[in-house]
Amino acid sequence: MVGSIAMMEIRAVQARLDAIKNNILPGSESVTDIKKITAGASKNTYKFSVKVASQKKTYILRVAEDKSIEHESTINIKMEANILAVAKLANVKVPEVSYILEDHDGLGEGYIMGYVAGETIPRKILRDKKFEKTRLLLAAQYGQQLATIHTIDSGKIEDLPASNLLQTLARFRSDIDSYAPSSPVFEYAYLWLVTNQPQTTERQCFVHGDFRNGNVMVGEQGIEAVLDWELCHKGDPMEDLAWLMLNPWRFGNVDSPVGGVGREEDLFNAYEAAGGVLDIDRVRYWQIACTLRWGLTCSFARYIFNTGAEKKLEHALIARRISETEIDLLRLLRVDKS
């Protein structure tokens, strides 16, 4: 790919960043400490510092990468930068975008944002002693951030995908047909979702789409930044609350439904206190819909593994988590009563 830095050496990236250092921070003297970040699934993310008047400021460079297993995403990297900027205006905790790459910068498509220190690895946030007090704060902070996210003006984001409940169900139908054609449990759950749609009117607003443990940068004071906006869309805000409470993001802390750290009422109370409008029936409905959605993402990983040229162990293991989503569905639907 011409202009991509996927194959580029660190030295070449450094030279190109050096050429735009004054766009990143006026008065910059040099670019230092450049390092590729390997954490998480993001491949093309670099951390670097800029020196200005004997001080150092640290940044993150994010460039477009190959499609991940997030098959639903239609957010390209330029939109992502725009979303971060609009989210910042709405007072959501997000990194500040410093510069959007131009073609002639020779770094491909992407942007540069301020570096936010913290931890994203769920097991560390859930188990490390240093987050002992933080954990008590998180459920309420999640609620507060989600209520703020739901005030983002979706009209300011060009080409933001929109999905009402009927469109979501249509998407499930085609995903089942394409990636899980022989799963009676998914079929059963889908039928339930079609025949038990909530009676209340669906509200539509900006929805993050993947707000959960692992996609939030956490420091000792709690949330430092909300990350991973690739699945954001205009939709039902109750979807975000349900997704956050999905069983897989509890990482074994099964009695703490809010991302393995907190109680439902702390999330709900903080969400309402920050201006969010709660509809518990819709949250319950979305918990089932979101479990099916995660099951279909696992099914897509299986499809990629079975049909793709590259056989990634990670995809194979995600495929073997389909049964986990099926038992979760049977339980939520009270078919499994044991």
Next chain:
Amino acid sequence: MIDTPFPVDLLNAVLDSLSADILPVIDKDSRFQLLMIINAIKIVTRQLSLSDANEKDEYLRLIELLQQEGTVEQLNMALSAKIASSSIDSGSSLLLDHLVKTTREKLAIDQPDYQSYRTL
């Protein structure tokens, strides 16, 4: 006749060696990869010992439910289609019992320790 050890025993020896000899000395960056490898081998080991009996039970239940012949995959597709078109009673205890049993059997191979669903 192929000599013993049996595949399951060989794989268990591989697992023991990976856990006892490699895991303690491997560098931090490769540790996660090794844990994924160990997890994958464990799945295969369980599948080798469980899948024949499980699939036979599933097969017999599917035939009883659908009153037709076919491979396990064909029968699962047929059952899926019947649920989708509401041409099978979605409240029938025969169906619900089958869904729970089949999912449990899959889980016994994929993640036998998975208990979290019990709190849902």
